[in-house]
Structure formats: C-alpha cells, structure tokens
Amino acid sequence: MKTTDKLFVPSLPTLWPHMLMAPPRPGALPPFSSPNARYFYFARNAVWLTIKMLRLDGGEVLMPAYHHGVEVEAVVDAGAIPRFYRVGSRWDVDVADVAKRITPKTRALYLIHYAGFPGPVDAMRKLADEHGIPLIEDCALSLLSSDGATPLGTTGDVGIFCLYKTLPVPNGGALVVNGKRSYSLPEPPAPPLASTFSHTVSALLQNLELRGGAVGRGLRGLVRSVGHGAVKAASVERVATGTQHFDRRHVDLGMSPLTKRIALAQDLEGIVEARRRNYFLLLGRLRDVSPPLFNQLPAGVSPLFYPMVVQDKELLLAKLREKGIDAIDFWKRFHPACDPSEFPEVAQLRRTILEIPCHQDLSPEVMGQVADVVREALKSERRPSKRAS
Ligand SMILES: Cc1ncc(COP(=O)(O)O)c(C=O)c1O
Structure with a gap:
C-alpha cells in the first residue's frame, strides 16, 4: 500500500450478511454457556442490576481507579458508593492495596479485566471470601477471553459482559450469576425494533465498505444520508451503544432477539x-x-x-x-x-x-x-x- 492510500479499519467488527441466516452453534463460552445468564441492551444495565440484586445500595463498592466511568456511574445510580484501589502502569491490579482499603463498610469488590487481559481474579476471590463479601467480575471488555483454561466471568459471584464490543451485534450485555444462589430477575423487554434495525444496517454497510473499497464507501455514504433523513422524519428512537454515560431511562432495556441470533451463529x-x-x-x-x-x-x-x-x-x-x-x-x-x-x-x-x-x-x-x-x-x-x- 502507498502511504497516501486510505484504508478502512473500523474499530468494531462488521456484520456479514450470511451471519443473519447462519444456524446456531453450541456456545461453549460464557455468557452463552451459562444457564443463569440474563441479557440486556448494555453491560451497564447488568452493573446496575447487580448492585440492586446483591443489595449493595447504601454500601461501599471497592473499584479500580482505572475504569471507563460508565460502570462507576451505574454503581452510583443504583445507590452504592464507589471507593477506589490502585492499578499499576501495566494494568496490574494491586491486590495488597485492595486488601488495605477494605473496611467494615466495604460490601463488594469490583474487578475489571482490561481488554481481554485477565486480572488477578483468584486473589480477589480469596480476599472477597475472607471478608464474606461478593466479587463482581466485569468482563465488558473481555468477552470470549480466558485465563488459561478458566473463562473470564466464571470466578466472581457475578460476571458481566458486553457483546457488541466483540461481536457484530446491534446491542447486548449479559449478567451471569455464578454459584448456587439463585435470584429471580425480571426479563427485560426487547428494545425498539427501529433501534436494532438502525444499528444492524449500519454494521452491514460497514461490511460493504470493508469489502467493497471505493464503491462500497460511496454506497454506504448514500444509504447513510437517506437513512439519516428517514430516521429523523420518522422520529425513531435510536438508543446509541458505546456511549460514555449511564442513562436511567434505558436501564430496563433488554437485548434484541436478533443479537442472540447473530451471536449464537458466530464461530x-x-x-x-x-x-x-x-x-x-x-x-x-x-x-x-x-x-x-x-x-x-x-x-x-x-x-x-x-x-x-x-x-x-x-x-x-x-x-x-x-x-x-x-x-x-x-x-x-x-x-x-x-x-x-x-x-x-x-x-x-x-x-x-x-x-x-x-x-x-x-x-x-x-x-x-x-x-x-x-x-x-x-x-x-x-x-x-x-x-x-
Ligand atoms: C469496564 C466496563 N464496564 C462496563 C461497561 C459498560 O458497557 P456497555 O457499553 O455495554 O454498557 C464498559 C463500557 O465500555 C466498560 O468499559
């Protein structure tokens, strides 16, 4: 390639048309392998519900100082108080610092696995058990990732996942409850069809551009401008994914059936x-x-x-x-x-x-x-x- 040529390298995987028709494959990794998975529009909804489900509201949750921010917003909105522990310059969670910061007010430990790289989940599990408090394992950035043979999200009391950062799906987050205790959780309603449709078309168009070069790019531009006009005219509610802030209005939103269909068909x-x-x-x-x-x-x-x-x-x-x-x-x-x-x-x-x-x-x-x-x-x-x- 000449360095003057323009590439098309999207930040997320695109949707290939055949994925809409492909038959399901057995899901060998969480959340798909878990009988206790609940699906939502976003992972942030799962964080919010975890606080409520574990009755952590009013208590303190010890979280990493290296965080996105939206997961902290969800914890705060659900009524818990975040406290923070040290993470080093190589994304290394300082377990000794976590131990030092646990007080009688600490009601849960929160671990984030960064971009698929496993955090010290066993040490955090041990610490949580010693203090009789739950461990929340945030795998929003680590779907499909394992620590050796142990899939991430299976050691904490709950595992939280985001689907749309790794798979070409229009939305999707998941909450997996590990261990014996069962919780009766509401089945969240499906999101607006128009929102799912809009995200799906956008991922299909990205695929066209990925494969079609300049022709694909031109077509994508054309469809997008027509699409924007149509969305505006129909005042369609498009619930954006990947946004920076927690919005209480979307906390009850579930995952679309189409997401499940596409996700289960993936290799x-x-x-x-x-x-x-x-x-x-x-x-x-x-x-x-x-x-x-x-x-x-x-x-x-x-x-x-x-x-x-x-x-x-x-x-x-x-x-x-x-x-x-x-x-x-x-x-x-x-x-x-x-x-x-x-x-x-x-x-x-x-x-x-x-x-x-x-x-x-x-x-x-x-x-x-x-x-x-x-x-x-x-x-x-x-x-x-x-x-x-
Ligand atoms: C660590 C972490 N947890 C939770 C979330 C929330 O994910 P979602 O966008 O699916 O709500 C994010 C989002 O980037 C994140 O980085």
Missing part, C-alpha cells in the same frame, strides 16, 4: 484465533517503535484491541484517522468520585493509551498495512516539530 473459537493472530502481528511490527504494554499473549486471552503507548494521543489519533484507521482514545477521564492525584500511574495510562483495532474482521494483509501506518505516525510523533527546532 467463537475462530474469532479468538483471529484476534490473537492480529495482535501478534502488531506486536511483532510495533514493539521496536513503541514499548508494548504486554510482551506476550497468555494462553486463552482474546484481545479486544492492541493497547499502544503514545506520547501525543491527539496527534496520533488524527494521523491514524486521516489514514482510515478508527483508533480509539482509551479511557481518558476519571469518574469525578475518583481523585486523579491519588493514582498517578492511572493518570499516566489515561494520557498515553490508544486502542489499535485487531478484531476478527481484519485480515493479515490489512494488519500489515495498519502496522505500516502506525509506524509512520509514530515516527512523525517523535520527530521534533519545527517550532521546537
């Missing part, structure tokens, strides 16, 4: 394999220009993206997007309840990590092109600017 093992292959390709091509956060991919890990450490996020993002790579600024902000000055390593992570896509829809050829563009952009980031010279 989950193939997805994990493709993601691992793409991650290794980037690791091999980028480790000399940007010190990797993780030098290896432990067995079972299904990476959500390649976490790249950069000095100037804004500049890098602009350069990658200019070339058609939809990189994402990963977790820029602390929730207001968390004091950044108490967690300098997390503040540093928030300033320096970009998500480079490595999902199942990207071929090795495309990954090679992505690596070329990233290398070029990193080089220009390091070149002294004219003003500085």
Whole structure:
C-alpha cells in the first residue's frame, strides 16, 4: 500500500450478511454457556442490576481507579458508593492495596479485566471470601477471553459482559450469576425494533465498505444520508451503544432477539484465533517503535484491541484517522468520585493509551498495512516539530 492510500479499519467488527441466516452453534463460552445468564441492551444495565440484586445500595463498592466511568456511574445510580484501589502502569491490579482499603463498610469488590487481559481474579476471590463479601467480575471488555483454561466471568459471584464490543451485534450485555444462589430477575423487554434495525444496517454497510473499497464507501455514504433523513422524519428512537454515560431511562432495556441470533451463529473459537493472530502481528511490527504494554499473549486471552503507548494521543489519533484507521482514545477521564492525584500511574495510562483495532474482521494483509501506518505516525510523533527546532 502507498502511504497516501486510505484504508478502512473500523474499530468494531462488521456484520456479514450470511451471519443473519447462519444456524446456531453450541456456545461453549460464557455468557452463552451459562444457564443463569440474563441479557440486556448494555453491560451497564447488568452493573446496575447487580448492585440492586446483591443489595449493595447504601454500601461501599471497592473499584479500580482505572475504569471507563460508565460502570462507576451505574454503581452510583443504583445507590452504592464507589471507593477506589490502585492499578499499576501495566494494568496490574494491586491486590495488597485492595486488601488495605477494605473496611467494615466495604460490601463488594469490583474487578475489571482490561481488554481481554485477565486480572488477578483468584486473589480477589480469596480476599472477597475472607471478608464474606461478593466479587463482581466485569468482563465488558473481555468477552470470549480466558485465563488459561478458566473463562473470564466464571470466578466472581457475578460476571458481566458486553457483546457488541466483540461481536457484530446491534446491542447486548449479559449478567451471569455464578454459584448456587439463585435470584429471580425480571426479563427485560426487547428494545425498539427501529433501534436494532438502525444499528444492524449500519454494521452491514460497514461490511460493504470493508469489502467493497471505493464503491462500497460511496454506497454506504448514500444509504447513510437517506437513512439519516428517514430516521429523523420518522422520529425513531435510536438508543446509541458505546456511549460514555449511564442513562436511567434505558436501564430496563433488554437485548434484541436478533443479537442472540447473530451471536449464537458466530464461530467463537475462530474469532479468538483471529484476534490473537492480529495482535501478534502488531506486536511483532510495533514493539521496536513503541514499548508494548504486554510482551506476550497468555494462553486463552482474546484481545479486544492492541493497547499502544503514545506520547501525543491527539496527534496520533488524527494521523491514524486521516489514514482510515478508527483508533480509539482509551479511557481518558476519571469518574469525578475518583481523585486523579491519588493514582498517578492511572493518570499516566489515561494520557498515553490508544486502542489499535485487531478484531476478527481484519485480515493479515490489512494488519500489515495498519502496522505500516502506525509506524509512520509514530515516527512523525517523535520527530521534533519545527517550532521546537
Ligand atoms: C469496564 C466496563 N464496564 C462496563 C461497561 C459498560 O458497557 P456497555 O457499553 O455495554 O454498557 C464498559 C463500557 O465500555 C466498560 O468499559
């Protein structure tokens, strides 16, 4: 590829038309393998319901200082008080710090597995058991990922998952209750059909662009402008996914039947394999220009993206997007309840990590092109600017 050519590298996998018709496969990984899974529109709804279900409202929940923010908002909205523990500069949860911060007011521990990389779930389980409190395992960024042979989301009292960050589905989050205790949970209503339809069409159009190059891109642009007009005219309620904030109006929204259909038809093992292959390709091509956060991919890990450490996020993002790579600024902000000055390593992570896509829809050829563009952009980031010279 010439570096002037524009790529199309979406941040999420696209929807292939055949996936709408494919027969279901047996789901060997949670949440699909669990008889106790409840499905929602978002993972944040599962976080909110977990607080209510475990009767944690009024109590304190010990959460990582490295968080998205929306999961903290869900905890707060449900009536619990978040307290925070230290996470180091390699996404390493400081279990000793967690232990130190547990008080009689602590009613639960909250662990996030970052981008498919397993956190210290056994140590957290032990700590929770010693204090007789539940462990909430947040796998919103870690669907299909395992710690060796143990699937993530199966050790905590509950496992929480987001489907649409890993699979080409229009919406979907899940709550899995592990252990013997059963809870009677409401079956949330299906979301507005128009919302599911709008997200599905958008993922199909992205697929067209991915496969169709310039023709696909033109067609997508045309359909999108007609679609926007139609959506406006019909005043359709499109409940956006991937948003930054918790909205109580959507807390009862369930998952669409179409999501389940698409999810169950996926080759989950193939997805994990493709993601691992793409991650290794980037690791091999980028480790000399940007010190990797993780030098290896432990067995079972299904990476959500390649976490790249950069000095100037804004500049890098602009350069990658200019070339058609939809990189994402990963977790820029602390929730207001968390004091950044108490967690300098997390503040540093928030300033320096970009998500480079490595999902199942990207071929090795495309990954090679992505690596070329990233290398070029990193080089220009390091070149002294004219003003500085
Ligand atoms: C750690 C974590 N938990 C929960 C969520 C909420 O996921 P959803 O967008 O499905 O509500 C997110 C969203 O990015 C997240 O990063």
